[in-house]
Amino acid sequence: MSEIPVIDISPLLRGGEEATAAVAAQIGAAARGIGFFAVTGHGLPPHQLDGIFAAARALFSLPQGAKEAISIEKAGNNRGWVRLRGEALDPTRPADLKEAFNVGLELGPGHPEILAGAPFRGLNAWPAIPGWRDEVLAYFDAVWALGRILHRPIAHDLGLEADWFEDKLDRPLATLRLLRYPPVPAGAADGAIGAGVHTDYGNLTLLLTDDAGGLEVKSRDGRWIEAPILPGTFIVNIGDCLMRWTNDVYVSTPHRVVHTAPRERISIAFFLDANPDAMVAALPSCTGPGRPPRYPAISCADYIRERLDATYAHRRDEAKA
Secondary structure, X not given: OOOOOEEEOHHHHHOOHHHHHHHHHHHHHHHHOOOEEEEEOOOOOHHHHHHHXXXXXXXXXXXXXXXXXXXXXXXXXXXXXXXXXXXXXXXXXXXXXXXXXXXXXXXXXXXXXXXXXXXXXXXXXXXXXXXXXHHHHHHHHHHHHHHHHHHHHHHHHOOOOOOOOHHHOOOOOOEXXXXXXXXOOOOOOOOOOOEEEEOOOOOXXXXXXXXXXXXXXXXXXXXXEEOOOOOOOEEEEEOHHHHHHOOOOOOOOOEEEXXXXXXXXXXXXXXXXXXXXXXXXXXXXXXXXXXXXXXXXXXXXXXXXXXXXXXXXXXXXXHHO
């Protein structure tokens, strides 16, 4: 499969075993092939999609000092604003030419996991923009629900009960990322691009993009494919945890952002990572004679920690120099 297929999931939303099986066959083929697929018929209304793009632009338009006050260094737990060149998804290249803002699962200050200092559990950082928090949390909840729905045909394709993933995604280490890629700035380091080559860490990523383009996906034969620009459509890809769960039956595909348009690019990524204590171990349907488990079992929290530590390590090293 050399191109990214477009899958209409509206039959899945209407329910029924036949609809689930039909969508499962399409998602399963994409997950075993290119590792990406586009989703239409998802049920999120256009005004909600427009609203999250407007929220992103409002956030990134804030003065530098206002963004610094809610930075990831101050908020902790992978939440808050990430400055331009604040990370390198490909540590062999210069830092990424993007800024970002991360929102995690919203928990109150008295929640037991907050009080216990559980991994990646913390308070979200909110900008002082009227109505912004409500807009963003409503979108977070809507895409979280959509991601759980998509796991039903995935479970079907993998020979599991339809709700097998549900209790592993009901308090997830999910991250909503608002992303801004400016036009390539003057003096950018040679080899710097919007986002370096990487794979995503969790189960599924659900991505909305504007019409600036730039997302490129590496095919199984090593070619770079431009992702389609389809307004109102989610680009979905398999992450590393789901690849581990399937013992490499599903593919977590390298991708990058090469932003060359003479204007900014805005994208909205929702990373649906499993519950922190969910154990990621090869599924029985993905193992057997001649196909033993390829990875040791690991909790989702431990795996995400390993990946994030690697992503930000170079920035810590530079700060110490």
